[in-house]
Amino acid sequence: MRDRDDELCLCFHVTRRKVENFLRVERPRRVSQISECFGAGTGCGWCRPFLQKLFDAYAAGREAEFPDAAAYAAQRADYRQKKKEEERAAAALEEGPQEEGP
Numbered sequence: 368m369r370d371r372d373d374e375l376c377l378c379f380h381v382t383r384r385k386v387e388n389f390l391r392v393e394r395p396r397r398v399s400q401i402s403e404c405f406g407a408g409t410g411c412g413w414c415r416p417f418l419q420k421l422f423d424a425y426a427a428g429r430e431a432e433f434p435d436a437a438a439y440a441a442q443r444a445d446y447r448q449k450k451k452e453e454e455r456a457a458a459a460l461e462e463g464p465q466e467e468g469p
Contacts, residue, residue, distance in 0.1 A: 373436040375417060377443055378410025383433070386418065390425045398422040411450065413443045 371384040381404060389395070389404035401418050402408050408415045417433065424431035433439065 369433065369435060373439070375421070376405075376407040376410065376414045377440065378414075379406040381405045381407040383421070386421055387425070390422065395422070411443075411447060413446045 371387065372382050374380055375383045375386055386401060386404055386407055389401065393400070393403070395401060395403075398419050399408075401422065408418050417439075420433075421431045434442065
């Protein structure tokens with residue numbers, strides 16, 4: 368995601384440029400306030416560590432390093448798959464053991 372127009376929040380299509388401009392103009396005091404930037408970070412949760420990284424870099428006056436867009440999207444796909452598997456496992460535990468028929 369080296370290009371500033373690559374999406375940082377893939378759920379809400381928020382680009383790195385939008386978040387950087389939000390940080391520059393709005394000067395949020397907490398990373399959670401970035402959610403006011405078109406809902407960034409309020410979807411699946413994948414981008415939250417990257418939003419934190421961008422927030423920290425901005426506060427320190429330095430550039431944040433990110434993977435390229437293709438690697439970022441692939442890592443998110445893995446994250447979402449694992450999250451779905453965890454949700455299925457949790458749902459199965461909540462249902463309890465299934466009774467078997469005769």
